[in-house]
Amino acid sequence: MRLLLIEDDERIARMVGRALHEEGYQVSHAADGPAGLHAAQAEPFDLIILDLMLPGMDGTVVLRKLMERDPRQRVLVLSAVPEVATRVACLELGAADFVGKPFSLDELLARVRARTREGAPGPASERTMPSPTGSTAIANTIGIVEVTCAEAAAALPVVTSPPATRHDAACPRRRS
Numbered sequence: 001m002r003l004l005l006i007e008d009d010e011r012i013a014r015m016v017g018r019a020l021h022e023e024g025y026q027v028s029h030a031a032d033g034p035a036g037l038h039a040a041q042a043e044p045f046d047l048i049i050l051d052l053m054l055p056g057m058d059g060t061v062v063l064r065k066l067m068e069r070d071p072r073q074r075v076l077v078l079s080a081v082p083e084v085a086t087r088v089a090c091l092e093l094g095a096a097d098f099v100g101k102p103f104s105l106d107e108l109l110a111r112v113r114a115r116t117r118e119g120a121p122g123p124a125s126e127r128t129m130p131s132p133t134g135s136t137a138i139a140n141t142i143g144i145v146e147v148t149c150a151e152a153a154a155a156l157p158v159v160t161s162p163p164a165t166r167h168d169a170a171c172p173r174r175r176s
Contacts, residue, residue, distance in 0.1 A: 001116050002026045004045040006036030006062065007078070008054050012101075016049070016078075019105055020112065033057025040066055040073075046116050050095075052079035052086070060090065067094035074115050078103065 003025045007013040010031070017027045028045070030036035033054040040048055040062075048066065052059030059079065066073050077090045080101035087098045096115050099108055 001046045002028070002044070003112070003116075004028050004030065004036065004039055004048045006030045006033070006040075006048065006054065006059070007051045008032060009051070015105070016108065019109060023109060023113070025112070025116075031055075033059065033062050037062050037065055041069065045073075047074045047076060047096075047112060049076050049078050049112070052077060052081050052090070060086075060093070063090060063093050063095060076111060076115055078108065 001024075003020055005013055005017055005020070005027055007016065007029070008031050013029050013031070017029055020027045028039060030039045033056045035056075036048075036050070036054070037057065050059050050063060054062070059077070063075060063077070066075060071094055073094075074096045075094065076097045076099065077087075077095045078099045078101065079086075081087070082100075087100070090098055097111050099111060
């Protein structure tokens with residue numbers, strides 16, 4: 001698995017990079033916003049770990065540009081920004097996760113494993129469709145997950161792009 005670490009604090013970058021390498025990841029590092037964006041656009045990465053307070057270009061700008069280019073790109077934000085509104089904004093922009101500094105290295109590694117595990121959902125990847133079994137299914141970039149009608153209805157607010165939800169006899173269309 002290939003990871004990109006965009007972090008300007010050299011001490012944190014060395015510590016995180018070494019730990020990820022010991023976990024078996026191939027890690028590339030960029031120390032500022034423009035270099036990180038360039039690296040992310042030059043080659044594919046399974047996960048990007050992104051600081052927000054970067055020289056040259058703010059991390060939220062980097063995140064926005066990454067999501068515009070590929071909304072399925074998995075990005076884990078690692079930042080000391082304390083405001084909940086900023087954390088929420090990053091998740092709304094498409095970040096798959098947010099870890100605040102100071103952080104536990106064990107927790108960060110667990111979150112990286114969770115985000116790179118086969119089948120882990122990426123941002124903006126879920127769609128709903130009828131299932132061959134007659135129930136409703138939610139499809140993401142990895143595969144199809146069978147869900148009940150109630151679960152599909154609960155997922156509808158997060159489904160933001162075509163194909164639109166289709167219903168079958170097992171899940172009658174609700175009237176608005």
